[in-house]
Amino acid sequence: MAEPTITLEVWRYRPEQDTTPHLQPYQVPYRPHWVVLDAQNYIKDHLDGSVAYRWSCRMGVCGSCGMTINGVPRLSCAAFLKEYFPRPVRVEPLATFPVERDLIVDLTDFLEKLPAVRPWIVRHEAGPPDAEFRQTPEELEAYRQFSMCINCLLCYAACPVYALEPRFLGPAVLALAARYTLDSRDQGRADRHPVVAGPDGVWDCTFVGECTTVCPKDVDPAGAIQRLKLASALDWLRGVVLPWGRR
Amino acid sequence: MRPARAAVASESGGTVHARGRRGARGVIEREHDVLIVGGGGAGLRAAIAVAERDPRLDVAIVSKVYPMRSHTVAAEGGAAAVIKPGDSLEAHIEDTIAGSDWLADQDAVEVFVQEAPREMVQLEHWGCPWSRAPDGTVAVRPFGGMRIARTWFAADKTGFHMLHTLFQTALKYASITWYHEWFVIRLLVEDGRCQGVTALELRTGRLHLIAARAVVLCTGGAGRIYPFTTNGAVCTGDGMALAYRAGVPLKDMEFVQYHPTGLPPTGILITEAARAEGGILVNKDGYRYLQDYGLGPAEPWPRLRAMEMGPRDRLSQAFVHEVRKGRTVRGPYGDVVHLDLRHLGEATIRERLPFVRELCLHYAGIDPARELIPVRPVVHYMMGGVHTDAAGATPLPGLFAAGECACVSINGANRLGSNSLPELLVFGARAGSAAAAFALEHRDLRLSALAAQARDEEERLARQWRRATGGTERLGQLRAALTQTMEEGCGIYRDAAGLRATCQQLADLRERVARVALDDPSYVYNTELVGALEFDFMLDVAQAVAHSALARQESRGSHQRTDFPQRDDARFLKHTLAYAADGAPRIAYLDVVITRWPPAERVYGG
Numbered sequence A: 001m002a003e004p005t006i007t008l009e010v011w012r013y014r015p016e017q018d019t020t021p022h023l024q025p026y027q028v029p030y031r032p033h034w035v036v037l038d039a040q041n042y043i044k045d046h047l048d049g050s051v052a053y054r055w056s057c058r059m060g061v062c063g064s065c066g067m068t069i070n071g072v073p074r075l076s077c078a079a080f081l082k083e084y085f086p087r088p089v090r091v092e093p094l095a096t097f098p099v100e101r102d103l104i105v106d107l108t109d110f111l112e113k114l115p116a117v118r119p120w121i122v123r124h125e126a127g128p129p130d131a132e133f134r135q136t137p138e139e140l141e142a143y144r145q146f147s148m149c150i151n152c153l154l155c156y157a158a159c160p161v162y163a164l165e166p167r168f169l170g171p172a173v174l175a176l177a178a179r180y181t182l183d184s185r186d187q188g189r190a191d192r193h194p195v196v197a198g199p200d201g202v203w204d205c206t207f208v209g210e211c212t213t214v215c216p217k218d219v220d221p222a223g224a225i226q227r228l229k230l231a232s233a234l235d236w237l238r239g240v241v242l243p244w245g246r247r
Numbered sequence B: 001m002r003p004a005r006a007a008v009a010s011e012s013g014g015t016v017h018a019r020g021r022r023g024a025r026g027v028i029e030r031e032h033d034v035l036i037v038g039g040g041g042a043g044l045r046a047a048i049a050v051a052e053r054d055p056r057l058d059v060a061i062v063s064k065v066y067p068m069r070s071h072t073v074a075a076e077g078g079a080a081a082v083i084k085p086g087d088s089l090e091a092h093i094e095d096t097i098a099g100s101d102w103l104a105d106q107d108a109v110e111v112f113v114q115e116a117p118r119e120m121v122q123l124e125h126w127g128c129p130w131s132r133a134p135d136g137t138v139a140v141r142p143f144g145g146m147r148i149a150r151t152w153f154a155a156d157k158t159g160f161h162m163l164h165t166l167f168q169t170a171l172k173y174a175s176i177t178w179y180h181e182w183f184v185i186r187l188l189v190e191d192g193r194c195q196g197v198t199a200l201e202l203r204t205g206r207l208h209l210i211a212a213r214a215v216v217l218c219t220g221g222a223g224r225i226y227p228f229t230t231n232g233a234v235c236t237g238d239g240m241a242l243a244y245r246a247g248v249p250l251k252d253m254e255f256v257q258y259h260p261t262g263l264p265p266t267g268i269l270i271t272e273a274a275r276a277e278g279g280i281l282v283n284k285d286g287y288r289y290l291q292d293y294g295l296g297p298a299e300p301w302p303r304l305r306a307m308e309m310g311p312r313d314r315l316s317q318a319f320v321h322e323v324r325k326g327r328t329v330r331g332p333y334g335d336v337v338h339l340d341l342r343h344l345g346e347a348t349i350r351e352r353l354p355f356v357r358e359l360c361l362h363y364a365g366i367d368p369a370r371e372l373i374p375v376r377p378v379v380h381y382m383m384g385g386v387h388t389d390a391a392g393a394t395p396l397p398g399l400f401a402a403g404e405c406a407c408v409s410i411n412g413a414n415r416l417g418s419n420s421l422p423e424l425l426v427f428g429a430r431a432g433s434a435a436a437a438f439a440l441e442h443r444d445l446r447l448s449a450l451a452a453q454a455r456d457e458e459e460r461l462a463r464q465w466r467r468a469t470g471g472t473e474r475l476g477q478l479r480a481a482l483t484q485t486m487e488e489g490c491g492i493y494r495d496a497a498g499l500r501a502t503c504q505q506l507a508d509l510r511e512r513v514a515r516v517a518l519d520d521p522s523y524v525y526n527t528e529l530v531g532a533l534e535f536d537f538m539l540d541v542a543q544a545v546a547h548s549a550l551a552r553q554e555s556r557g558s559h560q561r562t563d564f565p566q567r568d569d570a571r572f573l574k575h576t577l578a579y580a581a582d583g584a585p586r587i588a589y590l591d592v593v594i595t596r597w598p599p600a601e602r603v604y605g606g
Helices: A036-047 A108-117 A137-147 A154-158 A160-164 A171-181 A189-196 A210-214 A221-241 B041-053 B089-099 B106-125 B158-170 B238-245 B312-324 B342-352 B354-364 B420-441 B447-466 B475-489 B496-515 B527-551
Strands: A005-012 A022-029 A066-069 A072-075 A089-092 A099-101 B028-037 B059-063 B176-180 B182-190 B193-201 B206-217 B256-263 B280-282 B329-331 B334-340 B373-382 B385-387 B399-401 B574-579 B586-591
Touching (some): A036 B527, A072 A154, A137 A171, A154 A171, A154 A210, A171 A189, A210 A221, B028 B420, B028 B447, B041 B059, B041 B420, B059 B206, B089 B106, B106 B420, B158 B420, B182 B238, B182 B527, B206 B238, B206 B420, B238 B527, B256 B354, B312 B373, B342 B354, B475 B496, B527 B586
Parallel strands (some): B028 B206
Antiparallel strands (some): A005 A022, B193 B206, B329 B334
C-alpha cells in the first residue's frame, strides 16, 4: 500500500519574483511521528529547495521556528502532523510582523525594544565578592517562570494590542522586565519604571491574555504584565498618596 | 578603537564607517577592532570580555542566527566548577584528565579548572537562575566521571539559561555591534595576519567585507555531519572549516563524542542529569548491562564514577556490545536500551528534570514517571576543533577560537559531561581578552588588499554557487550520503577498511558537490544557498575527522579501533593536527603536555 500523504499549503512570497503572496500546495508523506518542520524539511530536500523558513534545535528551545499553522501561532517543531491529518496543513508567517520572504519575518522591532527594559541585573551596590548571591529556592520561584521565555515571539503574533499599536513593548519584553524586577539580586525596579509604566508599557495591555494562551513555554506574559501593573500602581500610591513610603 | 577610527583612512581612499560603504561590484566594507564569529555562549562571553577590557574597543558579533538560537541553548544537565566544601581543584583536574584518557593538555586543564569557579560566580552575578540549596547557595549535582557533586545546574535547561543570561547581559554594552543573520564564508589573511572576513547578509544576499584587527571563532560544533545527532541545524562546523581553509590545523578531530542517551528517531538529548538523579540503563531483559563492561558492581546505587555515572565513551561503547549480543530492544527506529526513571517519582522528575519530562511526553508520547524511555547513543560533541593555545590563540596571528569549535585541549579523547559549559565561559573570556590585546597592538589594516580579496570571493560565490543551475545533484541527497558514510565508517567503533571506504566516499562527494543544482536564484534569504555553503564546510570537517581517525592506529577514549584495540602511548600520546591540502588532509602530530599526572589506566566502577 502506498504511503499516505498530507498536503502542506505553504505561504510563499519572494520579493524578487512575486508581486503578491500566494499559497503553494505540496504533497508530502504522512508519518505520525513527524512534526510540521519535518514536512517542511522534506519539501526543501526533495521537492523545492526555494522554500525559506527558520529552524534549528527541533526540540522547542531555540525559538526559531515560530509560524502560523492553520491560523494559530505555533512552533513548527512542536506541531505534529497527526493533529491535522487527513486535513491539509496551512503554514503562514507569524502575524503582526513584516514579512521578509516566505515564512521569514522581520524581528528588528523586538530586538530594538528589548534593551529598553534593561533585561539584565541592575545593581547600585556591589554584590558579594568572590561568592554567589544567596537566593533561596522560594526567591528563585518568584521569577523563574518569567525566565523561561525563548523569544519565539508567538505572543506578539497573538497580541491584539501589538497588532493595532506597534509601539507597545509587548508581552515577551515586559515578561523579561518582570523576570529581572522580581529577581532578589536585582535593584533596577526604579530604573525600569519609566519605560515599563510609560506610554508604550504595561498600561497599553488590555488583558486579553492571548499571549499566555499561545506561549509554548508557559511563561504567562499576561500574568507578568499584571504583576508589573500592580507594582506600578503601588509605586504610584507610595509616591503620591504616601510620599514617606517612597523607596 | 572608536576615537581612532575616524582617523583611519582606508587605502582605497576615504574613511571607513561602521555603517558601511558600497565598494566596487557591490561589496560593502565595514571595520571593527575585534570581530566575534558566532553568538552562542563562547561568542557572547568573548564579546563581553572585549567590552570590559576597554570600552573604546569596537567589538562586533556576527552570527548566522540570532544569538539566542545558538546551540548552547540546548545544553541541559549543568556546568562543573569547584565551589563546595570538600571539593578541590586538584580533584576536578584529575577527573578531567582521566576522562580525557590522558590526551588533554594538563597545563590547559589546570587553567580551566582554576578559572571556572570565578566565571560561574560571574554568571551568577549576571543573573543566571541557578537551582539553589535551601540555604540559598547554588545547588550542585553529580555528573558522569566526576568523583564528587560539582555540577551547577538550572533545572535541566542550564544551557538555555546561560545563553539568555549572556545575551541579555551583552545588551548592556554600547561598544558591541550586532550583525544578526550574517553568514561568514571566508577568513581574510593579509601579511600573514587574519584581518577580517567576508560575510553574506542573509536579508539582502549581499556580500560584505568586515575588516577586523582580531577575529575570534566561536561557531560551535559539527554534529550535523552525522545522521543521528543531538545538534541543531546550525551545527555545521563552519568555524572549523573557515580556519582549516586559512591554513590553521584542526586538532584531534577523530574524537567524536556519542552521548549514551539520545531519543530516537529525532536524536533529542535526554540529559545525563537523568542518571545523576538516579536513573538506570537496562537492556531487553531489564538487566543493568553496564556492570559487564568494567563499570560495576551495580550496587550500591547511586554511586559516583561507576555504572550509569561512568564516562560517556564507555557507556556508548557498552551499547554496541549489547547490540552484538542481541540484548537490546528492537524499536520502530532501530535498536535501543531503556532509561528507567520510574523509581525517582513524579515529584523529583517535575522539579529536577522538567525538560526531560516535557521532551519525552511531547516527542515520544512517554511519561518517564510511569514508562521506560527508549534511548541509544547519539553524536553530541566534537572534542576536536581549531588548534589553539590556552589563550585561545591559533597559529595564525590575529585569529582566535573558543568553545566547541576550538580544541585547547582540555577534553582530550573524551569530554566529561558538564565541562563544556564552563569551558565556553573560561576560554570565551580568555580568547576575547587575548583578541582585544592583539587588536590594541596591531592597528594597521590592509584595506585595499582585503577589498580585492572580498571581490574575488564575490566572484567565486557567483561562479560556484549562485549560478548553480543545470546541475544534477540535489543538496538533500548529498547531505544524506555524507551523514550515512560518517556513521558507517566513523562511528563508535572503527577499522581501517571502513575508514578508507568513508574517505573515498567523501572524496567522491567533493566531486559531486560541484554538480549541485540549486532551485533558488534569489538574493533575499536564500536559505538553500546557505545550506550549500554549510554543506561545503561540513565536507571539509568530515574529511578531517575521517583521515585523522584512519591515521590514529590505537584506541583511546571515544576513538575505538577494532584493528588496534589498545591505547598506544608510545606512538600516540600526541595530538593529531590535520592541515588542508589538495585532496586528503596532511596529518601531523604534536606532543601532549603532561605535567604532574603521568598516563595511567582509566579505572571506573569498583
